[in-house]
Amino acid sequence: MKPMAPRVLVSDELSETAVQIFRDRGVEVDYMPKLGKDKEKLAEIIHQYDGLAIRSATKVTEKLLENATNLKVVGRAGIGVDNVDIPAASKKGVIVMNTPFGNSVTTAEHAIAMMFAIARQLPEASASTHAGKWEKSKFMGVELFNKTLGVIGAGNIGGIVCDRAVGLKMKVIAFDPFLSEERAKQLGVTKVELDELLAKADFITLHVPLTDKTRNILGRENLAKTKPGVRIINCARGGLIDEAALKDALDSGHVAGAALDVFEVEPATENVLFGHPNVVATPHLGASTTEAQENVALQVAEQMSDYLLTGAVTNALNMPNVTAEQAQVMGPWIKLAGHIGSLIGQMTDEPIKAINILYDGAVSEMNLAALNQAVIAGVLKAQNPDVNPVSAPVIAKDKGIQISTTKQDKSGTFDAYIKVTMVTDARERSVAGTCFSDGKPRFIQIKGINIDAEVGEHMLYTTNNDVPGIIGNLGSILGENGVNIANFTLGRAAVGQDAIAVLYLDQAIPADVVTKLEATGKFNQVKPLRFDV
Ligand SMILES: NC(=O)C1=CN([C@@H]2O[C@H](COP(=O)(O)OP(=O)(O)OC[C@H]3O[C@@H](n4cnc5c(N)ncnc54)[C@H](O)[C@@H]3O)[C@@H](O)[C@H]2O)C=CC1
Numbered sequence: 001m002k003p004m005a006p007r008v009l010v011s012d013e014l015s016e017t018a019v020q021i022f023r024d025r026g027v028e029v030d031y032m033p034k035l036g037k038d039k040e041k042l043a044e045i046i047h048q049y050d051g052l053a054i055r056s057a058t059k060v061t062e063k064l065l066e067n068a069t070n071l072k073v074v075g076r077a078g079i080g081v082d083n084v085d086i087p088a089a090s091k092k093g094v095i096v097m098n099t100p101f102g103n104s105v106t107t108a109e110h111a112i113a114m115m116f117a118i119a120r121q122l123p124e125a126s127a128s129t130h131a132g133k134w135e136k137s138k139f140m141g142v143e144l145f146n147k148t149l150g151v152i153g154a155g156n157i158g159g160i161v162c163d164r165a166v167g168l169k170m171k172v173i174a175f176d177p178f179l180s181e182e183r184a185k186q187l188g189v190t191k192v193e194l195d196e197l198l199a200k201a202d203f204i205t206l207h208v209p210l211t212d213k214t215r216n217i218l219g220r221e222n223l224a225k226t227k228p229g230v231r232i233i234n235c236a237r238g239g240l241i242d243e244a245a246l247k248d249a250l251d252s253g254h255v256a257g258a259a260l261d262v263f264e265v266e267p268a269t270e271n272v273l274f275g276h277p278n279v280v281a282t283p284h285l286g287a288s289t290t291e292a293q294e295n296v297a298l299q300v301a302e303q304m305s306d307y308l309l310t311g312a313v314t315n316a317l318n319m320p321n322v323t324a325e326q327a328q329v330m331g332p333w334i335k336l337a338g339h340i341g342s343l344i345g346q347m348t349d350e351p352i353k354a355i356n357i358l359y360d361g362a363v364s365e366m367n368l369a370a371l372n373q374a375v376i377a378g379v380l381k382a383q384n385p386d387v388n389p390v391s392a393p394v395i396a397k398d399k400g401i402q403i404s405t406t407k408q409d410k411s412g413t414f415d416a417y418i419k420v421t422m423v424t425d426a427r428e429r430s431v432a433g434t435c436f437s438d439g440k441p442r443f444i445q446i447k448g449i450n451i452d453a454e455v456g457e458h459m460l461y462t463t464n465n466d467v468p469g470i471i472g473n474l475g476s477i478l479g480e481n482g483v484n485i486a487n488f489t490l491g492r493a494a495v496g497q498d499a500i501a502v503l504y505l506d507q508a509i510p511a512d513v514v515t516k517l518e519a520t521g522k523f524n525q526v527k528p529l530r531f532d533v
């Protein structure tokens with residue numbers, strides 16, 4: 001049977017290109033650009049979708065995610081993801097992606113345009129001229145040449161702003177704790193602390209994301225530290241500036257002008273700063289050019305289709321990147337990692353303290369972050385079937401499980417293998433596995449005992465003391481009860497010591513058959529297992 005095509009909902013205004021790409025790639029798409037503003041309706045239908053493509057209007061809250069029972073990926077056609085509750089998405093196993101470069105030039109250009117607009121009062125002069133007033137002497141501006149521009153946040157957008165401002169022969173200073181001296185030199189700017197920037201800048205432009213650390217970065221106290229006559233531009237996020245404090249500073253004349261593209265509450269239909277003669281306002285237009293919207297729509301649709309169709313992960317904020325090629329090469333290894341984790345998880349019902357993962361040989365050169373996530377998800381799934389590789393590290397952290405990874409060169413007969421050791425208060429359990437050239441994952445060692453077990457959906461794991469007659473017993477009880485064995489593998493520590501059997505069965509073993517096996521008194525453990533093959 002042909003697998004069902006994944007379904008994506010576009011709930012904000014995206015270029016038609018996105019819709020076309022989804023269709024061309026075989027993804028079903030519903031384009032409902034007004035839905036981002038209708039959270040009730042969105043919450044009602046979100047369960048039908050595997051993917052949600054958004055801009056800034058749709059708010060992906062914990063509440064919305066509760067209803068998003070099939071959602072696998074949120075794609076933000078743009079940069080800022082402050083409208084997405086990423087921790088809640090991670091917990092639900094939903095990947096959040098953005099398009100980190102598609103609109104940076106456009107947004108940087110908007111910031112430069114806004115700087116010119118306040119330097120020369122362009123919007124007011126235009127409105128006055130349209131009104132037939134010809135107020136030539138009213139609109140006296142200032143030059144940008146030789147002025148100091150203070151850039152707060154010199155990342156992608158801030159960096160482009162620095163470059164353009166240097167071209168305008170401005171002196172550019174930047175505050176960004178993560179800006180290296182080397183990069184500052186390359187941009188032709190001077191790296192300074194925030195207080196120095198506030199004291200020296202004639203123009204200040206904000207290009208930081210909105211986080212708990214940056215909220216109100218231009219609050220009342222910091223506004224008071226700015227140079228009298230400063231002009232402020234915000235094309236990043238509302239919430240970075242305290243709007244009431246800015247209004248007071250504009251009223252007193254300490255701040256000569258402000259150009260704002262973003263507001264604390266959006267859509268901003270009323271705001272304390274509206275109507276102020278020295279404020280230029282635009283309705284979150286930073287990313288609104290034909291070029292940027294084409295870029296972000298194309299990127300988000302490709303990235304989401306890749307993920308839904310091939311498992312490739314690009315530009316995710318809560319998952320390591322996995323290219324389509326890696327997804328293909330690593331596919332069997334990711335499966336194996338999940339199976340090893342799953343076997344470990346099914347073998348224990350004690351709280352887990354640590355999971356140590358060893359990668360040997362060729363597999364140690366792969367994307368270990370993705371493999372780790374598969375192992376952890378496998379382990380935790382035994383306790384909670386809703387866990388997936390996105391949510392697993394968050395849940396493991398919440399539970400205080402220590403994760404450690406070791407890489408080693410090829411050390412034995414296998415070209416590559418993964419060995420996972422789980423530590424509880426009472427014991428350590430380890431399972432190793434490999435993938436042969438047929439791409440089929442196999443368990444090669446359990447509790448230090450070598451085996452060769454193909455992985456199937458229904459399996460049985462038994463332990464016993466190595467004495468004659470056990471295997472016959474196992475085979476005959478399963479046979480008498482109509483349970484067919486597809487593959488049977490045995491191992492023992494040494495003659496007469498611990499022995500294990502791993503059976504791959506054609507069907508799930510009924511509970512009464514497990515009871516019959518236990519009743520023989522010959523097994524230390526009889527454990528039915530199940531794997532997502
Ligand atoms: N108005 C609009 O339509 C648009 C607005 N944006 C906003 O612009 C923001 C910046 O975008 P990018 O430059 O692409 O992001 P980015 O991640 O490349 O750059 C952000 C920079 O801020 C710095 N930073 C972080 N915390 C800081 C702090 N406490 N103090 C000083 N610097 C700090 C980082 O080190 C980084 O260099 C986005 O987060 C988004 O909110 C982005 C696109 C369009």
Ligand SMILES: O=C(O)C(=O)COP(=O)(O)O
Pocket residue numbers: 055056057077078079080081103284285286287288
């Ligand atoms: O990309 C960003 O961070 C933006 O703020 C652009 O927002 P928008 O897609 O125009 O709603």
